Amino acid sequence: MRIALNVNGEPREVVAAWEGESLLFVLRERLGLPGSKNACEQGECGSCTVYLDGVPVCACLVLAAQADGREVLTVEGIAAGDELHPVQRAFVECGAVQCGFCTPGLVVAAHALLEANPDPGDGEIREALAGNVCRCTGYEKILEAVRVASAEMSR
Amino acid sequence: MITVEATLTPTTLAEALEMRAAHPGSVPIAGGTDLMVELNFDRRRPERLLDLTRVPELAELGRDDGAVHLGAGVTYTGIVERLGAAAPALAIASRTVGSPQIRNRGTVGGNLGTASPAGDALPPLVASGASVEVASARGRRTVAAADFCVGPKRNVLDADELIVAVDVPAARGPQQFAKVGVRNAMVIAVCSFALAVDARSRRVTTAIGSAAPTVVSAPEAEAFLAGALDERDGWDRPARLGEAELARFGDLVAAAARPIDDVRGTVAYRRHALAVLARRALDWAWTDYARSWA
Numbered sequence: 001m002r003i004a005l006n007v008n009g010e011p012r013e014v015v016a017a018w019e020g021e022s023l024l025f026v027l028r029e030r031l032g033l034p035g036s037k038n039a040c041e042q043g044e045c046g047s048c049t050v051y052l053d054g055v056p057v058c059a060c061l062v063l064a065a066q067a068d069g070r071e072v073l074t075v076e077g078i079a080a081g082d083e084l085h086p087v088q089r090a091f092v093e094c095g096a097v098q099c100g101f102c103t104p105g106l107v108v109a110a111h112a113l114l115e116a117n118p119d120p121g122d123g124e125i126r127e128a129l130a131g132n133v134c135r136c137t138g139y140e141k142i143l144e145a146v147r148v149a150s151a152e153m154s155r
Numbered sequence: 156m157i158t159v160e161a162t163l164t165p166t167t168l169a170e171a172l173e174m175r176a177a178h179p180g181s182v183p184i185a186g187g188t189d190l191m192v193e194l195n196f197d198r199r200r201p202e203r204l205l206d207l208t209r210v211p212e213l214a215e216l217g218r219d220d221g222a223v224h225l226g227a228g229v230t231y232t233g234i235v236e237r238l239g240a241a242a243p244a245l246a247i248a249s250r251t252v253g254s255p256q257i258r259n260r261g262t263v264g265g266n267l268g269t270a271s272p273a274g275d276a277l278p279p280l281v282a283s284g285a286s287v288e289v290a291s292a293r294g295r296r297t298v299a300a301a302d303f304c305v306g307p308k309r310n311v312l313d314a315d316e317l318i319v320a321v322d323v324p325a326a327r328g329p330q331q332f333a334k335v336g337v338r339n340a341m342v343i344a345v346c347s348f349a350l351a352v353d354a355r356s357r358r359v360t361t362a363i364g365s366a367a368p369t370v371v372s373a374p375e376a377e378a379f380l381a382g383a384l385d386e387r388d389g390w391d392r393p394a395r396l397g398e399a400e401l402a403r404f405g406d407l408v409a410a411a412a413r414p415i416d417d418v419r420g421t422v423a424y425r426r427h428a429l430a431v432l433a434r435r436a437l438d439w440a441w442t443d444y445a446r447s448w449a
Contacts, residue, residue: 001161019162019204020194041195043188043257044341058256061191063184065162066208109255130340131254 003068007031008077014064023067024048024059027074035075035104046132049105049112050074056112058131075104078111086152087111087145096145098136106132110146118154120146162204168212168290171317174205176292179314181205185213185228186260188253189269213264213319221325227264227318231276234263242323244279244330244349251275251332254340264318267303270310271343273365277304278349279332281362281370285323291316301362304369328352329443331436334364335420335428345420348408348432352440354448357390359440361433366412366425376407376433393445396438405434 004013007027014030022041027033027050037047041060048059051073059072078085084092087110097103106129113120113128120128125146134142163181165171175181182201184190185208193199207213213228216237223241225234231249235258239246245263252258252275266274267287279285280300287298289312300321304310312318332349336342347364359380361373383400384390396404414425 020200022191022195042192043253046254046256049256055259056256057260060195061187061257061260063162063187063191063194063204063206065164065204066184066187066206068164112255127340128255131256 023062090149231258278362282349328354373411405430408433
């Protein structure tokens, strides 16, 4: 199987992918983009959150063939070159990272929230991040980072 | 390991139905929220996959003759955004599905295809009298949502058929959906309950999720409520229902369930929780009716 997709603004091609494999496998193992994390492989943890045609999804639940011809934005494409996105900067500044495994998914989910709703209330933040699990349970700092990024982005 | 043959990627419904007929062993995939888990965990190796995400007919959402025509491939996010007024119970249930990422992919067609009694969309479809449009290269047929699932993970779909759409009668009164799980997000229902008040036909209809082999309604609870409302002219001069009536309704709903003990809950807990959910859902919906619909 051959699929052609656009990843982080660049056209990419994958050859000989197994028919049943996920977009997450393609990103990590075939395209060398390990930012999206592979944890639960059942859509429970959100660590593999990417944009597919502008919509945040779990890459582990997208069949690779379904991404053929589509646009994918991964955590690697969130920053503008060396300039961190305000969401990424806020995660660093607030110490919203413990082991860091859930961080890429949370960065994409928080990015998606703030793109749609630049000034969310706490309830909206919690709901938007409900599909992203942090097993270090550092949720307070994560909420704080989203508030800080929101303030920065709406300034 | 069986090699999976090339994935079929139709771009029209007619093409999808031809492919389905030519490859009865193919497994349809839409949002992938159920099927990809089985592939990822090596639990299932279908000989072929049939990707339905490029079929525009399945993504249609329209309205005619007092019914919502909901394409099988419309996502839960789409339902939440667009059907809050026309199909409130379905919209409420859709909002409880998984997480934002899951709601962005999961579809009602997938819920019906998987046919789990815990599918969140199913009780609202049954309570609101929806019907399922099914098609094959041989033709089309319509099946009542209440008759579509015939057992856990079993439905009436033939090997060459696809679920095309669901027709949901537009709400003619308040509707509710409530579900019990260990947290608000990312849970498979321990049990759930949907209720639809029809102000025109003067009926209240019910459906119970995740507490029987399929989604079932609670006819005795419906009959009890109909009688109680008739007796005191409740439809024309509605007042809040009394505690005793609400409790009786809840008990009759719980009695209509046929739950099992499993990893998510026990028979006793499910019955207890259903009585509570049904009592609350009725109180919310009837209070709403008395205030805004009568």
